[in-house]
Amino acid sequence: MTALRFVPAAAAEAALDAGARDLDASLAGAESLEAGRLVRLATAGGRHLGLAVADPENGRLRVMATADEAFEELGPGFARARLATAAALRRVLGLAGPGAAYRLFHGAGDGLPGLAADALGEHLVIHVYSAALLPLARTLAEAALEHGFAGAILKHRARGAAARGEVAQEAVGKAAPERLVVHERGVSFETHPRGGLNVGLFTDMREHRHGLARFAAGARVLNGFAYTGTLSVVCARAGAASVTSVDLSAGVLRWARDNFARSGLDPADARWRFEAADCARFLQQARERGERFDLVLLDPPTFSAARDAAFSIERDYPALIARACAVLERGALLWLAANTRAVGLEGLAVKGTALARREVAVLEQGGLPPDHPTLPAQPADRYLQTLLLRVD
Numbered sequence: 001m002t003a004l005r006f007v008p009a010a011a012a013e014a015a016l017d018a019g020a021r022d023l024d025a026s027l028a029g030a031e032s033l034e035a036g037r038l039v040r041l042a043t044a045g046g047r048h049l050g051l052a053v054a055d056p057e058n059g060r061l062r063v064m065a066t067a068d069e070a071f072e073e074l075g076p077g078f079a080r081a082r083l084a085t086a087a088a089l090r091r092v093l094g095l096a097g098p099g100a101a102y103r104l105f106h107g108a109g110d111g112l113p114g115l116a117a118d119a120l121g122e123h124l125v126i127h128v129y130s131a132a133l134l135p136l137a138r139t140l141a142e143a144a145l146e147h148g149f150a151g152a153i154l155k156h157r158a159r160g161a162a163a164r165g166e167v168a169q170e171a172v173g174k175a176a177p178e179r180l181v182v183h184e185r186g187v188s189f190e191t192h193p194r195g196g197l198n199v200g201l202f203t204d205m206r207e208h209r210h211g212l213a214r215f216a217a218g219a220r221v222l223n224g225f226a227y228t229g230t231l232s233v234v235c236a237r238a239g240a241a242s243v244t245s246v247d248l249s250a251g252v253l254r255w256a257r258d259n260f261a262r263s264g265l266d267p268a269d270a271r272w273r274f275e276a277a278d279c280a281r282f283l284q285q286a287r288e289r290g291e292r293f294d295l296v297l298l299d300p301p302t303f304s305a306a307r308d309a310a311f312s313i314e315r316d317y318p319a320l321i322a323r324a325c326a327v328l329e330r331g332a333l334l335w336l337a338a339n340t341r342a343v344g345l346e347g348l349a350v351k352g353t354a355l356a357r358r359e360v361a362v363l364e365q366g367g368l369p370p371d372h373p374t375l376p377a378q379p380a381d382r383y384l385q386t387l388l389l390r391v392d
């Protein structure tokens, strides 16, 4: 497709100069551009600024290449170059390898705004955040096959549809198996590459997962939003006295049991409990039963409309934190995560621990790992926040 010359409004040009790559389409005056239209950004004086794809679905102009780069189009040459640079970083980080799970490219931080991909062994799961970016995603998938991947699955997350669990999928190259075991720092986890949006392993949690092992030896651990139990498995392997995995979904807890078994941990062992329950209710009942823990992990969804367990991080996290404090021994640890920048995790923690009338100290604060690069000019992209508190 030949690129259309487009002169963005001054505010968008300034944002681009400041390093942004996801330009606000209305700020740029680009709302009427057709989805997927390739545009050659230029100043009124004719100076080339870069190449962008119109993404009206998200109100964005996705800047894929800047004036410093010699790309005329977003074809195979562009895809190979982006993949080569992204793969080189992951090699330096020691992440690539047979059966390894890691993020191969991550949006604007890897020069591919609106696109991200997780490597699951020889398969790639490419997250495409707009129909406008599907042609480029296919080109990237082809380049990934040349690079040595056996196959790629494109998961198109239309705005709003992903929240409803609707994800359109398309395979390029060899079809991925239903179940695929991957490895992370010597630990095996089962993934479902062809499952819905989430495959069973969050690559953005890797450093936290393994970092928590430092605090788990001998501890009674409660993982409140356990999902497939990957944090639980690492704590159990690190010598936790017990690990209780709570999740609303009985299905993901079966998966968590399988992940325990893969690590040689018998899921029938009384030390490893799996409770299908609402976390807030579980905490309340655990307090009433007099149960106490040394390490509690909370990684709730930002928003959930689950029946009888609706959750909004801004509204409900402080009360949940207070309930967790009620089952923590003095001096025990509370690890909190939030998957959004829209709220400040520290502020929520202050509110929650004040409700519980507990004194706390911050032991560690964290965010995204280095295979999830982001741009300084796009702080909202750094969505992950974590806090490790000592609760006195």
Ligand SMILES: C[S@@+](CC[C@H](N)C(=O)[O-])C[C@H]1O[C@@H](n2cnc3c(N)ncnc32)[C@H](O)[C@@H]1O
Residues within 6 Å of the ligand: 200, 201, 202, 205, 224, 225, 226, 227, 228, 229, 230, 231, 246, 247, 248, 249, 252, 277, 278, 279, 280, 299, 300, 301, 304, 306, 309, 311
């Ligand atoms: C963001 S995932 C947790 C990811 C997990 N920490 C990990 O790194 O693998 C959120 C999980 O919370 C579960 N969930 C949602 N609402 C819940 C609730 N009220 N109580 C317990 N679990 C809940 C969902 O089923 C989902 O598995």
